[in-house]
Amino acid sequence: MKQLLDFIPLFAFFATFKTLGIFPATGVLIASSILVYGGLWLKDKHLENGQKLTLVATILFGGITLLLHDDTYLKWKAPVINWIFALAFLASLYIGKEPLIQRMMGKAFEMPASIWRKLNWAWIFFFIVAGASNAYVAFYFEKYWVDFKVFGSLAMTFIFIVAQFIVLSRYVKTDDMVNK
Structure with missing residues (x-):
């Protein structure tokens, strides 16, 4: 069940991308990743290494994408x-x-x-x-x-x-x- 939570940000990103475009979707990806992984951390007091890497990469690449308004970084x-x-x-x-x-x-x-x-x-x-x-x-x-x-x-x-x-x-x- 916990592994299914990892897909929430991905599907939220997809739904937002299809309705509002890449930049709102990137914001949703970052926010939902922080919520999901933050919730897991609060619950378990620990994240797996892959989850940590995914969260940091999402914030870093997504943040640069939003800051520079260039989807190349998210890609x-x-x-x-x-x-x-x-x-x-x-x-x-x-x-x-x-x-x-x-x-x-x-x-x-x-x-x-x-x-x-x-x-x-x-x-x-x-x-x-x-x-x-x-x-x-x-x-x-x-x-x-x-x-x-x-x-x-x-x-x-x-x-x-x-x-x-x-x-x-x-x-x-x-x-x-x-x-x-």
Whole structure:
């Protein structure tokens, strides 16, 4: 349920963009992000690193977009966030004991280290492609940018995650494994 809250600013942005345009939508994106993540922080006294990055990037790129009245900056938000995630997953292969994906999903899956590393590489590749596709659409197909940002990116992510879980389903920890 908490992950669904992350989509509130995106859908508020989309609805506002379709009715009022990019600059009011950017203001709504910033405000709704502050409300959602502020509410989560007040409730849990903590935000996940991805949520912190998203909030800071939204305020920074959205703020510059509004200040300079230039949507170019907002168009760079999604690619930059995706590429930062790719760098974090890449760095985790060399820093720490486990790849980042294993730290995130290790409680649910029991896999050999080589599979964790391959999965981590898959996420690196995914974030690079997601960032590149967002940038490509934003700057070469501007008319469809917001639609792609909302529906195309979500569809890519959903398909990637579903495919990943199909492949990984044989590694799901059972109750016997968890209770050891």
